[in-house]
Amino acid sequence: MKKLFILLCLGAPLALRAEDGHQLWLRPHAAVPVTVVAPASSSAVLATARRELQQHWQGAAGATVTLALRKDKALKYDGFRLSKQKIEAATEAGLLYGAYELLRRQQTGQPVASEVCNPSYELRLLNHWDNPDGSVERGYAGKSIFWRQDSALVVTRRDQKLWQEYARANASIGLNSSVLNNVNASPLILSAGYLGRVKAIADVLRPYGVRVYLSVKFSSPVLLGGLKTADPLDPAVVKWWQAKAQEIYRLVPDFGGFLVKASSEGQPGPQDYGRTHADGANMLADVLRPHGGLVMWRAFVYSPSDKDRAKQAYNEFVPLDGKFRDNVLVQVKNGPVDFQPREPFSPLFGALKKTAVMPEFQITQEYLGHATDLAFLAPMWEECLRSDTHQAGPGSTVARCTDGSVYAQKHSAMAGVSNVGLDTNWTGQDFGQANWYAFGRLAWNNTLSSSQLTDEWLKLTFAGSAASAPAAVGSAADWNAHFLAPVAQLMLASREAVVNYSMPLGLHHIMSATHDHYGPGPWWAPPGMRADWTPPYYHQADARGVGFDRTTAGSSAVSQYHEPLAARFNDPATCPDEYLLWFHHLPWDFKMKSGRTLWDELALHYDQGVQQVRQFQRTWDQARPYVDAERFGTVQNKLRAQSGNAVLWKDACLLYFQQFSHLPIPPTVEPPMHTLDAVLANDLPRPRANGPARP
Numbered sequence: 001m002k003k004l005f006i007l008l009c010l011g012a013p014l015a016l017r018a019e020d021g022h023q024l025w026l027r028p029h030a031a032v033p034v035t036v037v038a039p040a041s042s043s044a045v046l047a048t049a050r051r052e053l054q055q056h057w058q059g060a061a062g063a064t065v066t067l068a069l070r071k072d073k074a075l076k077y078d079g080f081r082l083s084k085q086k087i088e089a090a091t092e093a094g095l096l097y098g099a100y101e102l103l104r105r106q107q108t109g110q111p112v113a114s115e116v117c118n119p120s121y122e123l124r125l126l127n128h129w130d131n132p133d134g135s136v137e138r139g140y141a142g143k144s145i146f147w148r149q150d151s152a153l154v155v156t157r158r159d160q161k162l163w164q165e166y167a168r169a170n171a172s173i174g175l176n177s178s179v180l181n182n183v184n185a186s187p188l189i190l191s192a193g194y195l196g197r198v199k200a201i202a203d204v205l206r207p208y209g210v211r212v213y214l215s216v217k218f219s220s221p222v223l224l225g226g227l228k229t230a231d232p233l234d235p236a237v238v239k240w241w242q243a244k245a246q247e248i249y250r251l252v253p254d255f256g257g258f259l260v261k262a263s264s265e266g267q268p269g270p271q272d273y274g275r276t277h278a279d280g281a282n283m284l285a286d287v288l289r290p291h292g293g294l295v296m297w298r299a300f301v302y303s304p305s306d307k308d309r310a311k312q313a314y315n316e317f318v319p320l321d322g323k324f325r326d327n328v329l330v331q332v333k334n335g336p337v338d339f340q341p342r343e344p345f346s347p348l349f350g351a352l353k354k355t356a357v358m359p360e361f362q363i364t365q366e367y368l369g370h371a372t373d374l375a376f377l378a379p380m381w382e383e384c385l386r387s388d389t390h391q392a393g394p395g396s397t398v399a400r401c402t403d404g405s406v407y408a409q410k411h412s413a414m415a416g417v418s419n420v421g422l423d424t425n426w427t428g429q430d431f432g433q434a435n436w437y438a439f440g441r442l443a444w445n446n447t448l449s450s451s452q453l454t455d456e457w458l459k460l461t462f463a464g465s466a467a468s469a470p471a472a473v474g475s476a477a478d479w480n481a482h483f484l485a486p487v488a489q490l491m492l493a494s495r496e497a498v499v500n501y502s503m504p505l506g507l508h509h510i511m512s513a514t515h516d517h518y519g520p521g522p523w524w525a526p527p528g529m530r531a532d533w534t535p536p537y538y539h540q541a542d543a544r545g546v547g548f549d550r551t552t553a554g555s556s557a558v559s560q561y562h563e564p565l566a567a568r569f570n571d572p573a574t575c576p577d578e579y580l581l582w583f584h585h586l587p588w589d590f591k592m593k594s595g596r597t598l599w600d601e602l603a604l605h606y607d608q609g610v611q612q613v614r615q616f617q618r619t620w621d622q623a624r625p626y627v628d629a630e631r632f633g634t635v636q637n638k639l640r641a642q643s644g645n646a647v648l649w650k651d652a653c654l655l656y657f658q659q660f661s662h663l664p665i666p667p668t669v670e671p672p673m674h675t676l677d678a679v680l681a682n683d684l685p686r687p688r689a690n691g692p693a694r695p
């Protein structure tokens with residue numbers, strides 16, 4: 001271990017450069033000579049694998065590494081067989097992933113036995129919510145790396161360099177696909193000019209094994225093609241899409257396919273023509289099939305067919321099970337509402353048995369503090385992936401119901417909504433990089449633990465980064481004890497801290513819309529606003545209590561879960577505390593499992609969240625000697641802001657709910673420093689030109 005640490009220190013930037021975070025987890029190391037023996041091929045992917053090993057080898061000096069292409073029944077998709085000096089795979093991309101795995105093991109001090117590493121999912125994708133004008137929906141790290149308003153169609157050297165760095169980062173963690181534009185898609189993206197830029201991006205991403213996809217607007221045949229309809233069963237519409245697909249594949253022969261948000265949040269879709277989601281998805285799937293393309297059709301729909309928004313996607317999609325073509329994947333957000341800090345898993349997982357279902361996670365922190373708050377999201381994704389749906393007996397976890405282990409499916413995939421932008425460090429908050437990293441690694445292996453991911457990421461991202469090493473920072477044991485262990489602990493606790501100070505005990509969707517989903521807003525309900533876009537719809541606080549009654553006596557959303565979950569969630573005595581107010585409307589003096597009242601328990605959770613963030617600040621302050629000054633200072637400032645944000649959440653929510661509970665804040669809880677009036681004054685809805693719009 002001591003050797004490893006010295007190696008890490010030596011491998012760190014030798015000429016002390018400031019660390020601005022741009023290198024991500026791929027910081028340069030002093031080269032160690034190695035010979036790479038690879039199949040004779042001019043393939044760009046193979047060349048990348050060879051170059052990566054030659055430039056970043058940290059194993060025995062003068063070693064020979066052999067890369068071999070070999071069919072092997074044990075290998076799935078781009079899986080590989082790894083040993084200390086040999087990588088075998090059935091595909092060239094597999095050799096590239098094997099090379100990155102070997103380098104990662106060297107840099108993090110993990111052993112290499114003779115082993116097979118297969119990806120859990122065939123497709124491992126980032127979804128970029130980037131618009132052709134360069135803005136990024138729910139992006140907090142600067143403008144788009146792909147698009148920009150001024151010269152959308154001119155590709156510069158700088159663009160290409162950035163795209164190459166991006167592709168390399170993705171490949172190094174096993175990601176193989178990128179959807180280049182927002183699900184709220186502009187029809188422009190399919191115009192000739194933009195497709196030219198798509199080709200340019202695809203050409204840079206290809207040597208790293210990353211394929212490109214596009215989000216498409218369902219009404220493109222009308223908006224771009226001038227047709228009168230976008231009805232998926234209209235032959236002229238089908239013809240238009242066929243011609244468009246041919247145009248795309250001429251430019252990008254390995255184009256991956258389309259991602260579609262249709263009949264959702266005002267987006268056009270097949271339902272505008274009396275057709276179903278399956279009709280729409282299948283039409284596009286048939287158009288793409290001759291080219292080998294796929295359709296990812298989103299299940300994020302909530303037309304007000306039922307009073308409970310959480311039930312609507314299930315209601316719409318379960319009757320369509322078995323009706324989708326085999327090159328369609330239905331893309332389902334982890335929870336039934338919308339990327340909240342905590343939701344139970346979407347009941348669609350496991351319930352769709354004859355349809356390929358892919359999980360969609362949100363890497364960008366729309367509801368978890370943007371690029372300010374530190375929230376490591378692997379524990380949230382792990383929680384979802386490990387949730388047992390019971391749909392095909394015990395052990396049918398979300399992970400197994402989506403990766404092909406439980407149901408036969410031709411394709412499998414996992415998507416994450418990217419947090420990447422033009423900021424130098426890519427993600428705004430330096431620790432946001434850990435979410436990009438963890439997402440990729442989990443898409444490769446959906447059984448990895450959050451603690452393994454923190455360990456890997458911290459070593460790769462920070463080891464040896466201290467600008468000047470004081471005497472204390474001398475040994476591996478010291479670094480492990482004073483940096484790795486406490487900072488890993490901080491990361492592992494960070495998502496729960498956000499839940500505690502914002503939406504504990506199953507509360508959800510009570511954020512401020514005025515501040516773009518940052519900070520508290522349980523009161524937020526401008527006149528005329530659609531009810532299920534307002535927090536009071538979700539928390540239902542009144543003199544009797546708080547929470548959304550989704551029991552069989554309420555909306556009966558519990559019934560969408562397979563037994564024994566339905567019964568467990570339905571009874572407040574057996575419902576896990578973390579989902580209590582998701583499924584129940586309970587009196588303020590309801591007796592919790594802890595023996596405390598619901599009101600007191602709520603207050604304690606809010607307070608605990610605040611205390612946790614303060615502890616994160618102390619931990620980070622103590623980590624100072626081990627981190628370069630630049631990243632130390634940035635994270636320190638962000639934690640300071642997060643601490644203020646946590647106090648605001650606590651004060652605002654307790655004072656707001658107190659209007660209904662009429663109960664005192666428990667004496668052990670820090671008294672509010674804000675007044676409700678002041679908080680409300682800061683959260684007045686902004687006037688909008690066209691009346692109430694989607695917040």
Ligand code: GCU
Binds near residue numbers: 261300338366
């Ligand atoms: C959320 C988010 C929107 C996004 C939508 C989606 O509602 O706030 O910006 O368009 O999810 O996933 O389609």
